[in-house]
Amino acid sequence: MCLADVPPDPERPVSDSPAAPLGRILAIDDDRDLLENFSFCLESSGFRVHTASTLQDGMKLAASQPFHVCLLDRSIGAESGMDALPRLRELAPQMRVIMVTAHSRVDDAVRAIAEGAADYLVKPCSPEQLRVAVARQMDTQRMLEKLERLEREGPRERAAPTSRNPAMARLLTLAEQVARTDANILLLGESGTGKGVLANALHEWSPRAAAPMATINCPSLPAELLESELFGHAKGSFTGATQSTQGRVSNADGGTLFLDEVGDFPLALQPKLLRFIQDKEYERIGDPVTRRADVRIVSATNRDLDAMVRDNSFRLDLLYRLNVISLVLPPLRERLEDLEDLAMTFIARYARSYHLPAARLAPSALARMRAYAWPGNVRELQNVMERAVILCPGEEIGADLLSLGSAPAGAGDPAAVLSPGAPVTLDELERRHIEAVLANAETLDAAARTLGIDSSTLYRKRKAYGL
């Protein structure tokens, strides 16, 4: 049976209904019956299909919404789909175009591929041929997105977190349960407790796992760049905008957007984020076209958002939208049952990456670790283990190799470490100075001002030093 013979189903649910479709498809063809049949066939396989019966409408849709795959008729009325291909590719470079034609001419196929089509489908085609062609492009599309994401974000913790601590284990069970819904989730907890790791796990556990996850570290970007990073910009919309960009919300369509350190999200930009969360609509900078993207928002912060609402630096309506479910990660000192497993994970990881033997932890080292408060939480443990692996001369990591808390070996008085000429590296001096300023400052902004650096630089340095 070919697609033209498939009867449209009057009981079929209206398109646009599934929350997280397998992929978004745009079909452009002047044959309305064929469009109906394409939609029926693909929507019953879990795709969301938008159709256009003129080239102009198709272009408008491609410019305003992200699609994974486009089925483009070779001739649409008097217009040529083939001639429109380069413009369509320019409008939506990430979209994979399958050229559909009634003529099985090899030279047409060659031209379509040369113009940037990803594949070629000859009408009449069977539902199976259509599904296979679309599924193949979806696979390629996902793989490219994944590669791009890995390149952009670098390596990150991928294993799902587990815990021997009853409170943390309960939290992970709850997280797995809410991951299956589309509710926005706010992760709270001290710095380094694993909010980023849990955000990744929430995405992986969700029905959106096949789609991308995009991460924005809110304080790492100046306010002006944050808007462009989130929503994209048009070419020429500001100095230096030599290319148009589609922004992370579009990259994450169908998936998850992780707003890390959301407490640092600029107040001036909060209404735009709120509107996007409520209506799923946004505009790129310098481009009036209203676009849509379907993302689930996970955000994280170690700041007291209620206090920020009280002093008017965070919007209450935005907090309500982000905080449909909140999960509070306990500090490491309250889940010491996990200390040994985490330490062994890090030892194995760094032994692998430095090509060193994976040493055991001496009982004395473990006892010392259990007696320590871990103010930097899992991140601090990770840094301590990395150093211990590098310095370990034998098969066992002793307590002497643990650089816990204050001064490095040989330097007793913290003030001495900070004084010019002390026998420490510049990095160590900087780390300790930032640590001391942070301990005395009321806010991160105040600390940044004291240090004479901007908050995004302070954010990067805190991450790098595990503070």
Ligand SMILES: Nc1ncnc2c1ncn2[C@@H]1O[C@H](COP(=O)(O)OP(=O)(O)OP(=O)(O)O)[C@@H](O)[C@H]1O
């Ligand atoms: N369960 C875990 N297993 C392995 N590594 C972990 C785990 N939890 C946290 N880590 C590691 O600890 C470090 C800190 O974790 P993460 O960045 O997720 O914390 P965070 O709470 O988001 O910190 P911040 O608030 O500073 O952004 C990361 O390098 C992460 O890989």
